[in-house]
Amino acid sequence: MSLSALYFLFLKYGFLCFGGGYVLIPLMIDDFINQRGLISQEAFGNLISIAQLTPGPVGINAATFIGFTQHGVAGAVLASLGVITTSMILASGASYYVTKWKDSFPVKALLTGIRPAALALVFYAVVLFLGMSVLTPEVPLVQTVKFLCTGKNLFPADLHFSFPGLLICIVTILLLKKTKISTTWLILGSAVAGALICR
Amino acid sequence: METEKMDGEKETFCTVLPLWKKLFLLFFTFAKIAALVVGGGLAILPVVEETFSRKYKLLSSEDLLDMAALVQTVPGIIAGNAAAFVGMKVAGYPGVIASVIGVILPSVTVITLIAAFFPGLKAENPYVLGAFAGVKACITGLIIVTALKLFSKTVKGVYEGLAFAIYLIVMLFFKVNAAYVILSSIPVGFLYSWFLVVRMKKDRGEEK
Structure with missing residues (x-):
């Protein structure tokens, strides 16, 4: 080619x-x-x-x-x-x-319509990510691809609860709220934490 | 030092940065997103929010929501769409180029190195899998914080709250595709805006 x-x-x-x-x-x-x-x-x-x-x-x-x-x-x-x-x-x-054209009627109306839908998309992404990290199927990668390709089986039968996942998620939220730590360090830190505890 | 010219309304909101700094920021942030953020889709949102909204005040929370909607409606790779959208908003065409180069650079270097030197590499190392599980958990936390922040800034009345709840329920329980939700939200937006205009005219008429 x-x-x-x-x-x-x-x-x-x-x-x-x-x-x-x-x-x-x-x-x-x-x-x-x-x-x-x-x-x-x-x-x-x-x-x-x-x-x-x-x-x-x-x-x-x-x-x-x-x-x-x-x-x-x-x-x-x-x-x-x-x-x-x-x-x-x-x-x-x-x-x-x-x-x-943000001040014209059509664009304003378009955005008035889209914004609540976009917010719903963001919350939907939260659910998707919870399904990838806290409540995970036995073979998370395969399930995720399958779900994204077909839209079926967001929550398959063999779900298991990942305590380390929940822990990292909660610690991230607390650190983000209480300190000025940047997301870069949070991500790198949780990679190290994950390598140690998410196995 | 050359600064970007901006119209009056924007000036009150944007931090005035020289163009080269904006371009560097776009390149660096999107390279960072491509290199660190795992999981696809809206995982990019928290890092974009942190850099362009919270730190440099170049994007408003409305801009972030417009981005979240448009990157999933317009065809193309989501991270690439986000890079082009934000690049254009922040610094015009040079911004698009800078952020798009940032998005593809980590893939091109890392995948080329793997394909050239470790063609048989298999991703089964438990430490690597654990690290990725950790990053996904972290991104879950980041998205939760961003989602709540956007919620408190967007939902100001009955219309936003009701529309948001219906769209979310439809996606979660009836498995409706995100693109359809966005598309069907457009006529709703027009109807609501039209209703607002009519009501405003009526109010004025009654005052007279």
Whole structure:
């Protein structure tokens, strides 16, 4: 696959990506494993587990990995740029026009409608994250991907309560409220704490 | 030192920072988000809130909510959409470029290194899994704090409270997709705004 074809394929993924990078994974499986046979199923499965356990959004991680297997570092950079081009056009455009016309009736009405829904989304994210950290299924990563791909089984039958998870969550809230500690240190600290107690 | 020109209303709210500092802030914050924040979706919100809203007062809580809604409605990777949205809001097109480079840099470096040098790496180390569980628990706490803060700033009346409760129930118990909730909230917003305008006109009419 040529570099430009790689870029445009990932550009297409960007446009098809509604609601986060997990949506792209079935598309990528279909393109790269089933149709083109460029990557083995095992290598791809391995990629997904690494993509979740390395820094970076899953969609961009997957783009970087596939790009690298095709064209080395240039492929990695171009595939990542391809998948993010949509954001650079549409999300920045939305940001620009919402700010520009914020006093006009249609934009005001639009935002009046959207804001309570957005708040509901934030609270929904709280529930999702509680499901990933405090109340977790036996195989959390698999369940999370399954849920995000299909929207089913948010709370599977084999849930178990994670006391260390709850502890870290509560300590984080208290530290954030009572001290001026930055989120960076909270995240790094809980990574260390998690490595020691969440096993 | 060159400062960004801003219109009168914004000036009262924004901290005036030189453009290079805004660009650096955008790049650094989104690189940090991409490198540290695990779990996808709105996990980015607490760090964006901390840096751009609480510390530098470049975004209001309304801006944060607009971001939360738009990044999930517009197609694209959520972290990328958030980077482009905030970059544009804070520093225009140069801001978009700075924050987008920040978002992809950690992935490109880390994944390239893994693919080049440890192609057979498997993520099964219990310490690594534990560290990620810890970070997710921490982000849960951060999002709870942000969510409550946004709640107290947004819900000011019956309309916001009722709409919020209905949307949340519909998503949690009827598994309605977030994008549909956002889309269906738009006509509701128009109806409510129209109702407000009509009521205002009526009030004025009665005064005369």
